[in-house]
Amino acid sequence: xxxxxxxxxxxxxxxxxxxxxxxxxxxxxxxxxxxxxxxxxxxxxxxxxxxxxxxxxxxxxxxxxxxxxxxxxxxxxxxxxxxxxxxxxxxxxxxxxxxxxxxxxxxxxxxxxxxxxxxxxxxxxxxxxxxxxxxxxxxxxxxxxxxxxxxxxxxxxxxxxxxxxxxxxxxxxxxxxxxxxxxxxxxxxxxxxxxxxxxxxxxxxxxxxxxxxxxxxxxxxxxxxxxxxxxxxxxxxxxxxxxxxxxxxxxxxxxxxxxxxxxxxxxxxxxxxxxxxxxxxxxxxxxxxxxxxxxxxxxxxxxxxxxxxxxxxxxxxxxxxxxxxxxxxxxxxxxxxxxxxxxxxxxxxxxxxx
Amino acid sequence: xxxxxxxxxxxxxxxxxxxxxxxxxxxxxxxxxxxxxxxxxxxxxxxxxxxxxxxxxxxxxxxxxxxxxxxxxxxxxxxxxxxxxxxxxxxxxxxxxxxxxxxxxxxxxxxxxxxxxxxxxxxxxxxxxxxxxxxxxxxxxxxxxxxxxxxxxxxxxxxxxxxxxxxxxxxxxxxxxxxxxxxxxxxxxxxxxxxxxxxxxxxxxxxxxxxxxxxxxxxxxxxxxxxxxxxxxxxxxxxxxxxxxxxxxxxxxxxxxxxxxxxxxxxxxxxxxxxxxxxxxxxxxxxxxxxxxxxxxxxxxxxxxxxxxxxxxxxxxxxxxxxxxxxxxxxxxxxxxxxxxxxxxxxxxxxxxxxxxxxxxxxxxxxxxxxxxxxxxxxxxxxxxxxxxxxxxxxxxxxxxxxx
Numbered sequence: 001x002x003x004x005x006x007x008x009x010x011x012x013x014x015x016x017x018x019x020x021x022x023x024x025x026x027x028x029x030x031x032x033x034x035x036x037x038x039x040x041x042x043x044x045x046x047x048x049x050x051x052x053x054x055x056x057x058x059x060x061x062x063x064x065x066x067x068x069x070x071x072x073x074x075x076x077x078x079x080x081x082x083x084x085x086x087x088x089x090x091x092x093x094x095x096x097x098x099x100x101x102x103x104x105x106x107x108x109x110x111x112x113x114x115x116x117x118x119x120x121x122x123x124x125x126x127x128x129x130x131x132x133x134x135x136x137x138x139x140x141x142x143x144x145x146x147x148x149x150x151x152x153x154x155x156x157x158x159x160x161x162x163x164x165x166x167x168x169x170x171x172x173x174x175x176x177x178x179x180x181x182x183x184x185x186x187x188x189x190x191x192x193x194x195x196x197x198x199x200x201x202x203x204x205x206x207x208x209x210x211x212x213x214x215x216x217x218x219x220x221x222x223x224x225x226x227x228x229x230x231x232x233x234x235x236x237x238x239x240x241x242x243x244x245x246x247x248x249x250x251x252x253x254x255x256x257x258x259x260x261x262x263x264x265x266x267x268x269x270x271x272x273x274x275x276x277x278x279x280x281x282x283x284x285x286x287x288x289x290x291x292x293x294x295x296x297x298x299x300x301x302x303x304x305x306x307x308x309x310x311x312x313x314x315x316x317x318x319x320x321x322x323x324x325x326x327x328x329x330x331x332x333x334x335x336x337x338x339x340x341x342x343x344x345x346x347x348x349x350x351x352x353x354x
Numbered sequence: 355x356x357x358x359x360x361x362x363x364x365x366x367x368x369x370x371x372x373x374x375x376x377x378x379x380x381x382x383x384x385x386x387x388x389x390x391x392x393x394x395x396x397x398x399x400x401x402x403x404x405x406x407x408x409x410x411x412x413x414x415x416x417x418x419x420x421x422x423x424x425x426x427x428x429x430x431x432x433x434x435x436x437x438x439x440x441x442x443x444x445x446x447x448x449x450x451x452x453x454x455x456x457x458x459x460x461x462x463x464x465x466x467x468x469x470x471x472x473x474x475x476x477x478x479x480x481x482x483x484x485x486x487x488x489x490x491x492x493x494x495x496x497x498x499x500x501x502x503x504x505x506x507x508x509x510x511x512x513x514x515x516x517x518x519x520x521x522x523x524x525x526x527x528x529x530x531x532x533x534x535x536x537x538x539x540x541x542x543x544x545x546x547x548x549x550x551x552x553x554x555x556x557x558x559x560x561x562x563x564x565x566x567x568x569x570x571x572x573x574x575x576x577x578x579x580x581x582x583x584x585x586x587x588x589x590x591x592x593x594x595x596x597x598x599x600x601x602x603x604x605x606x607x608x609x610x611x612x613x614x615x616x617x618x619x620x621x622x623x624x625x626x627x628x629x630x631x632x633x634x635x636x637x638x639x640x641x642x643x644x645x646x647x648x649x650x651x652x653x654x655x656x657x658x659x660x661x662x663x664x665x666x667x668x669x670x671x672x673x674x675x676x677x678x679x680x681x682x683x684x685x686x687x688x689x690x691x692x693x694x695x696x697x698x699x700x701x702x703x704x705x706x707x708x709x710x711x712x713x714x715x716x717x718x719x720x721x722x723x724x725x726x727x728x729x730x731x732x733x734x735x736x737x738x739x740x741x742x743x744x745x746x747x748x749x750x751x752x753x754x755x756x757x758x
Binding site for chain 1: 396397398460461469472473475476478485488489491492493494497498501502506509510511512513514515516522526529530533549550553554556557558609610611612613614615616617624625628743744745746747
C-alpha cells in the first residue's frame with residue numbers, strides 16, 4: 001500500500017474532558033464504580049433541536065464528534081466516511097427488543113429499529129454533510145475501529161483526498177450487567193484511578209466516540225502521521241512477539257526509537273500476560289490508558305486520539321498520568337498496543353509531524 | 355497496476371437450495387422459496403410470507419458437522435455451511451497454505467437465538483445455560499466461529515451497512531487484494547430470520563402480505579429471507595500459481611451514499627445511478643456492454659421507483675435484461691449481496707437470465723419492465739449486481755466473464 005496518512009483534524013467524547021477546552025489543564029475524572037460514562041457536550045451546538053429529540057445517546061455522541069472533527073480539520077464534505085462500532089446503538093436495540101415483547105409485536109414505532117442499525121451514525125453524518133461518497137461501517141469487536149482505519153488507508157492510497165474515520169460505542173446499565181455475567185468486569189468495585197493496583201479477573205467498562213480527518217498530505221495543523229497498522233487475530237504469544245519485531249523492522253524502527261508506548265493493559269488477570277510482549281522494551285516509556293476511558297471494543301480510537309494529542313502538544317497530560325514524573329526527552333514516535341479480551345490485537349505506529 | 359481479482363469458488367444456502375447447485379436448480383425451475391415460517395415464533399407466522407431455509411437449527415448443525423457443539427447460532431451455522439462449500443468449490447484443500455482473509459457481513463448477529471433468551475440474560479434473578487448466548491449478541495461472534503471452524507488465518511472482520519452489507523464485504527476484500535495486503539479473501543454474508551428484523555420492517559410498513567412483486571405496479575413491500583453466501587476472491591497471480599479455474603472476474607464496484615433520508619432512496623435514484631455508473635466505469639464498461647442487471651428490487655414502493663429511474667437514466671431505451679431474484683430468496687439482508695453476486699456468477703457461467711417472478715403489470719413511473727422468463731443460452735458477459743441499504747448506502751458490483 002502506497003502513500004501517507006496524516007491526522008488533520010480530530011475530536012473525542014470520552015469519560016474525560018476531551019471534547020473542548022485546554023486538554024493539558026483538565027483534571028482526571030475519577031469514577032467510583034466499574035462503569036465509566038462519557039462527559040457529554042452540549043449537542044445543540046451541532047445538531048438541530050428537532051433531530052436531537054429523536055436521537056439516542058450514541059447517535060448524538062457519534063454525530064457530534066464527527067462534526068467537531070470536520071470543523072477541526074476545516075473540511076465540510078469529506079471524501080469518504082468510515083466508522084467502527086462494536087455494539088452500535090444499544091439503547092435502541094434494547095428498546096426495540098422490549099417493545100416487541102411489551103406490545104406483542106403490534107403497532108411498533110420504527111425509530112428504535114432504524115437507529116439500531118449499525119450504520120445509522122454513518123447515514124446521519126452523510127445526510128447532514130451531504131456527503132455522497134464511499135460510506136462503510138465495521139462491526140467486529142476489537143477490530144471495528146481498526147478496520148475502519150485500514151479501509152481509510154486503502155482509500156487514501158487509492159486517491160481519495162481525505163477520509164473521515166471514527167468509532168463510537170456506549171455502555172448501558174443493562175449491557176454492563178450482561179457482560180458482567182461472562183466475566184468482563186471486576187467483581188470488586190474500584191475507581192478508575194486505582195485500576196492498575198487491582199490486578200484480578202475482569203476490568204472496568206467504558207465508552208466513547210472519536211473521529212479523525214485523515215489526509216494523504218500534511219497540513220499546517222497536522223496532529224501526527226500514522227506510520228503503521230497491524231491487526232492480529234487470536235495470535236499465540238510467540239507469534240505476537242515476532243510480529244511486533246517485524247512490524248517495527250519493516251518501518252526501520254528499533255525499540256529505542258520508540259519514545260512512548262500506549263498500552264491497553266487493563267488489570268484483567270485473564271488476558272494481561274499478552275503485555276509481557278513489551279517487557280523487552282524500556283519500561284519508562286510505557287503508559288497504560290484504560291484508566292481514562294475504560295475498556296470497550298473501540299477503545300483503540302481513544303488511544304489514537306490520545307497519542308496524536310501527545311505528539312501535537314509534545315507533552316504527556318500530567319493530570320491524566322500522575323505516574324509520569326518527568327516528560328520524555330523526545331516525543332517523536334509513539335507505538336500503541338491494544339487487545340480486546342485477548343482476541344483482537346492491534347499495533348499502531350504514530351510519528352510527530354516533523 | 356493493481357492485480358485483477360478473480361472469483362474461484364462459491365458457496366451458499368438459501369430458502370431455494372442447500373448449496374449452489376440446489377439454488378441453480380430452483381432458479382431454473384422458477385421455484386420460489388417464499389412460504390410461511392415454520393421455525394420463527396411470531397404473531398405474523400401465518401400472515402407474512404418469508405423465505406426460510408427448510409431445516410431446523412439442529413439439522414443445520416448436523417449439516418455443518420458441528421452437531422452437539424455449543425454456541426453455534428443459526429446465523430453462524432448458515433454461514434459455516436456456505437463457507438465450507440465455497441472453500442471446497444475453490445479446490446482449496448488446506449486453507450493454511452495461503453494467508454486467507456474472511457470479510458463477513460451481518461445485520462443483527464446472533465439475534466435469531468438471543469432474542470429468545472434476552473430477558474433471561476438481562477434478568478439478575480435468573481440463571482441458566484442461556485448465559486452462553488451472551489457472546490453471540492454482537493456481529494463478530496458468527497464471523498469468528500466460522501473463521502475458527504475452517505482455520506481462517508488472515509484479515510478477519512465484519513461489515514454492517516444494513517441491506518448492502520455483503521456487497522460492501524466483497525468490495526473490501528477485492529480492495530485488500532488490489533492493495534497487495536492479501537492474495538485470497540473470502541467474502542459474503544450470513545443472515546437468519548428474526549422477530550427483531552421482521553417487526554422492524556413491518557413497523558416501517560415495508561412488508562407485503564403476498565409474495566413480493568418487484569417492479570410491479572401493484573407491489574406493496576418486501577418479504578424477508580435468510581441464508582448465507584460466500585465467494586472466494588483470489589489475486590490473478592495466486593490463481594495462476596495454483597492453476598485454479600476462474601468462475602468470473604470481479605471487474606468493478608462502487609459504494610456511494612444518497613445523503614437523502616435514513617431509510618428511503620431519492621425518487622430519482624441518485625445513489626443507485628452513481629453506484630452502477632461507478633462500477634461500470636471501474637470495469638471499463640459502457641452501458642451497451644452490460645447484458646444483465648440483478649437489481650436490488652425489494653418490491654418496496656420507493657426502492658423500485660428509485661432503482662428503475664436510475665436504470666432508465668443510465669441505460670435509456672437500451673436497458674439490458676434486468677430482474678430481481680428476491681421473489682426466490684426473499685430479502686436476506688446482510689446475505690443478499692453475496693447471494694445475488696453468486697447468481698451473477700451463475701448467469702455468466704451458464705449464460706442465463708433469471709426471471710423476475712410475480713410481475714404482472716408495468717409501473718406507471720417507468721417505461722422499462724423486468725425480464726419475466728427464464729432465458730437460456732443468453733450471451734451474458736457483464737452483469738451488474740445492486741444492493742442498497744438504510745443510511746443511504748448504495749453498492750453496485752460488476753462481474754464479468756473470464757476471457758483470459
